[in-house]
Amino acid sequence: AQSVTQLGSHVSVSEGALVLLRCNYSSSVPPYLFWYVQYPNQGLQLLLKYTTGATLVKGINGFEAEFKKSETSFHLTKPSAHMSDAAEYFCASDTGRRALTFGSGTRLQVQP
């Protein structure tokens, strides 16, 4: 069975500071990994995904994530936070069956 753990339900950073949102996965098979963002009262928008190949994945809005198999991690980073990055972020995994297992989410606050 798969599971996804997001460390920290709330993260607060200053505008311009580094954003680091943590995600660890547990899977019996090599997973596909995703980060989604959810703005208030909206659906989920795909930020980036890892399937195979390069372990450093670049996404939209300046976000990137690195797949580390040895650490079973897929942490999301952005060098410089912007006020518009304030939202809920979800890490998710899939074994290839198109059925996602989500973490519980991390709410990112960006302070001016």
Added chain:
Amino acid sequence: DAGVTQSPTHLIKTRGQQVTLRCSPKSGHDTVSWYQQALGQGPQFIFQYYEEEERQRGNFPDRFSGHQFPNYSSELNVNALLLGDSALYLCASSLLTDPSGNTIYFGEGSWLTVV
């Protein structure tokens, strides 16, 4: 190119009633999945439809059922509504044999409140 569309956006139902939610997948996609997102939680997988058949199912009771039509659109039905069914219901679409990898797109969701 229209993305995933869902209707209605908001609805209120009474305990014991039945509800139907609708979803049209992104153009070119053939697989539709439904997720339930309770307030303050991550989405949970309900079930998935492909070629008009339920392909896989999460840990949800039989009160939750679905259908996929020949045009790939889908419905989620919930019978005998409970207060705990209040949630955002998200539809996701994908292409089962996606050559670019496993890309899954979500709609804006349908907010269901059970009173």
